[in-house]
Amino acid sequence: MTESELWEKELKTIWDRLGSISNDEFIDQIKKHTDKISADEPNAIADFERACAYDSTGFEKNAEPLYRSALASGLTGLRRRRARIQLASTLRNNGKIHESIEILREEKKNYSDELDDAINAFLALSLSSLNNDKEALSLVLESLSKHLPRYNRSVYNYSKELVK
Numbered sequence: 001m002t003e004s005e006l007w008e009k010e011l012k013t014i015w016d017r018l019g020s021i022s023n024d025e026f027i028d029q030i031k032k033h034t035d036k037i038s039a040d041e042p043n044a045i046a047d048f049e050r051a052c053a054y055d056s057t058g059f060e061k062n063a064e065p066l067y068r069s070a071l072a073s074g075l076t077g078l079r080r081r082r083a084r085i086q087l088a089s090t091l092r093n094n095g096k097i098h099e100s101i102e103i104l105r106e107e108k109k110n111y112s113d114e115l116d117d118a119i120n121a122f123l124a125l126s127l128s129s130l131n132n133d134k135e136a137l138s139l140v141l142e143s144l145s146k147h148l149p150r151y152n153r154s155v156y157n158y159s160k161e162l163v164k
Helices: 003-016 023-034 043-056 060-072 077-093 097-110 116-129 133-145 152-161
Strands: none
Touching: 003 023, 023 043, 043 060, 043 077, 060 077, 077 097, 077 116, 097 116, 116 133, 133 152
């Protein structure tokens, strides 16, 4: 197992403890673990994981600057996509709803992957926060339509009718 794989495995072990240890202890363990990233590794991953820890324990105000730093430092791959989604959610929780919607709309246009439904879900929450419930419902139904055993086309078409 490579050093990177071992680091990721240890990270997962810490995340598996979320909810079974105190929030302060969890955040402390994430901080200590991310301090292990060698100097030649990007700090983007450390900032992202720390942001996630704060976000997951209800400290969105602490998470926001770390998400921004991780993205500005060149976070890539799935973590980058997750950081954009999670930053948008954090922004909504911090009252910055318009910026949240802007980020999620950009992500929706960028490309498609396994997180498309998550983007729709968080975009729907942000839209609903601005009382744009028809568009929010449309996004939720669009995502749901892909997972139904029947009526996929009907639900998808109804989702589009809501925003005509």
